Amino acid sequence: xxxxxxxxxxxxxxxxxxxxxxxxxxxxxxxxxxxxxxxxxxxxxxxxxxxxxxxxxxxxxxxxxxxxxxxxxxxxxxxxxxxxxxxxxxxxxxxxxxxxxxxxxxxxxxxxxxxxxxxxxxxxxxxxxxxxxxxxxxxxxxxxxxxxxxxxxxxxxxxxxxxxxxxxxxxxxxxxxxxxxxxxxxxxxxxxxxxxxxxxxxxxxxxxxxxxxxxxxxxxxxxxxxxxxxxxxxxxxxxxxxxxxxxxxxxxxxxxxxxxxxxxxxxxxxxxxxxxxxxxxxxxxxxxxxxxxxxxxxxxxxxxxxxxxxxxxxxxxxxxxxxxxx
Numbered sequence: 001x002x003x004x005x006x007x008x009x010x011x012x013x014x015x016x017x018x019x020x021x022x023x024x025x026x027x028x029x030x031x032x033x034x035x036x037x038x039x040x041x042x043x044x045x046x047x048x049x050x051x052x053x054x055x056x057x058x059x060x061x062x063x064x065x066x067x068x069x070x071x072x073x074x075x076x077x078x079x080x081x082x083x084x085x086x087x088x089x090x091x092x093x094x095x096x097x098x099x100x101x102x103x104x105x106x107x108x109x110x111x112x113x114x115x116x117x118x119x120x121x122x123x124x125x126x127x128x129x130x131x132x133x134x135x136x137x138x139x140x141x142x143x144x145x146x147x148x149x150x151x152x153x154x155x156x157x158x159x160x161x162x163x164x165x166x167x168x169x170x171x172x173x174x175x176x177x178x179x180x181x182x183x184x185x186x187x188x189x190x191x192x193x194x195x196x197x198x199x200x201x202x203x204x205x206x207x208x209x210x211x212x213x214x215x216x217x218x219x220x221x222x223x224x225x226x227x228x229x230x231x232x233x234x235x236x237x238x239x240x241x242x243x244x245x246x247x248x249x250x251x252x253x254x255x256x257x258x259x260x261x262x263x264x265x266x267x268x269x270x271x272x273x274x275x276x277x278x279x280x281x282x283x284x285x286x287x288x289x290x291x292x293x294x295x296x297x298x299x300x301x302x303x304x305x306x307x308x309x310x311x312x313x314x315x316x317x318x319x320x321x322x323x324x325x326x
Contacts, residue, residue, distance in 0.1 A: 018324045020272045022279050023294065024066040026052070026059075027318040033299070035319040039090050039192075039240060039285040040296040043097065046289040048321065050296060051088040051101055058091075058099070058112065058122070061321065063289065071117040074101060074110055074125045086110070086125075090138035090148075090192070090285075101125060102135035102148060109135060109148060109159060128163040137192040137240075141217065142199035149190040149204065156190060156204065156215070156223070170215050170223035175208040179255070180303060192240040192252070192285060203229065203241055205251055210235040212251060212262055230266040234258070236303070240285025242293070250293060252283040255303040259283060259295060259324065272324060276307045278317040293324040 026035035036053040043049065048061040051074060058072035074086040086103040093099055097114035109129040116123030134151035141147065144161035147169065158169035176187040188207040195202055204213040204226070211231035216224035237255030244250055249262040250271060257280045258273035274280050282305040284298040297320045299305065307316065 018272060018293075018326055020274070020279050020322055020324050022317055023063060023321045023323045024061055024068060025317055025320045026050075026068065027299075027320070029318075033319070036298070037296050037319050037321075038088070038298050040287050040294050040321055041091050041093065041285075042287050042289050042294070043093050048287070048289075048294055049091060049099065050321070051086075051091055053085060053087050056086055056088075058101075058117070058125075060117070060119070063292070063294070063323070066321075069119045070122050071119050072099065072112040072122045072125060074103065077106060079105065089136045089151075092138045092140060094140055094144060094146075100128060100138060100146065102132065102138050104133075104135045104151065107131060107133050107135060109138070109146065109163075111163075129159040129166055130164070131166045132157050132159075136188075137190070137205070139193045139195050139202065141195055141202075143221075145221075147193060147202060149193055151188050151190060154189040156193070156202070170202075170226060172204055172206060172213055172226055175206070177208055184302070186237075191238065194241045194243065194249075196243065197247075203249060205238040205241050206231075207238050207254075210238055210253075212238060212241065212249065230262045230268050232260075232268040234260050234268050234270060235262075237282075240283070240296070242286040242288055244288060244293070245291055250286045250288075252286055252295060254282045254284050254298065254300070254305075257281060257283065257304040259286065259293070273304075276305050276316050279320075279322045281305050281316050281318070281320070283322070291326050295322040295324065296320075297322060 037050040056074040059068040088101040090102040110125035111128040136151040137149040146159040154172040156170040157166040172189040192205040202215045212229045240252040259271045281297040282300040
C-alpha cells in the first residue's frame with residue numbers, strides 16, 4: 001500500500017473514531033462521592049436529567065450550557081426504623097413529559113409531573129406504582145405501559161398507565177458469576193432495558209452474564225420467551241442500553257469502562273474504552289440526543305475502573321456525564 005493510501009486510510013479511520021469527553025462533572029472531589037448518579041435520560045427538548053442518590057435531587061442539564069439545576073427531589077423515607085435514600089437506578093419520561101424514577105429501596109416507581117419539574121420550586125416525587133422489588137431499569141411501550149426490571153430477581157414487571165400494583169411480565173433466568181477478583185459476586189441478570197423503535201421487542205441488559213436478551217411482545221401484550229441476542233466478554237457489566245440513529249444497540253459495559261455496540265445480527269464491538277483515568281468511569285447508561293450519546297458515570301471502583309490505590313481517588317473524574325460525538 002502506498003504512503004498516500006496509508007494516510008488516506010488513517011484519516012478515514014480517525015474521522016470514524018468517536019470523540020469522548022466530559023460534559024459535566026458532578027463531583028470534582030471524586031474520592032468523596034458527594035454525588036452519585038446511575039442513569040441519564042433526556043426529555044423531548046433534548047435536556048438531560050439525572051437523580052443524585054446522595055441528596056435525592058433530580059438535576060436537569062442543558063448540554064449547551066451544562067450547569068446542573070435542581071428541578072425535583074425524591075425524599076428519603078423511614079424503612080424498618082431507618083432513614084433510607086431512594087437510590088434511584090432508572091429514570092424515564094412518558095409521552096406526556098412526566099418523569100418516572102425507580103426506587104429499589106422503596107420497591108416503588110415514583111413520579112414527578114411535567115409541570116412540577118421547576119427550578120424555582122422543585123417538586124417532591126410521589127408514589128406511582130408499588131411492588132417492584134429491586135426496581136432498576138425502566139422503559140415505556142407504545143401503549144403507555146411501564147416496564148421495570150427487578151435486578152437480582154431477574155423479573156420484568158409491567159405497570160399499567162394508571163399505576164398502582166404491578167404484575168410479573170417476564171423472567172430472565174437467574175445467574176451468578178464470580179468476577180476476576182475471585183470474590184465479587186455478580187448476580188444481576190435483568191438490569192437496563194429499552195424497547196426497539198416499533199415497540200414490539202424489549203431488550204434487556206444482563207449484567208451477570210455479560211449479555212443482551214430480546215423479549216418479544218405478543219399481540220395480546222404477553223411476553224415471549226427471552227432469546228439471547230448477544231453474549232461476549234466485551235459486554236462485561238452490561239447495563240443501560242440505547243439505540244443509535246442507525247439501529248445499533250449501544251450498551252454500557254461498566255466493568256470494562258467501555259461503551260459497546262451490538263448490531264441487529266448480534267455482532268459486538270467496542271465504540272469507546274479507557275482505563276481508570278476516564279472519561280468513561282464505570283459507565284451505567286446511555287441516551288441519545290440526535291447523533292450525540294450521553295453516558296452516566298457511576299464511578300464504582302471495580303475492575304478497569306480500579307485505580308492503583310484500590311479506589312478511584314488518585315485519578316479520573318468521578319460522578320459525571322460523558323458525551324460521545326461522531
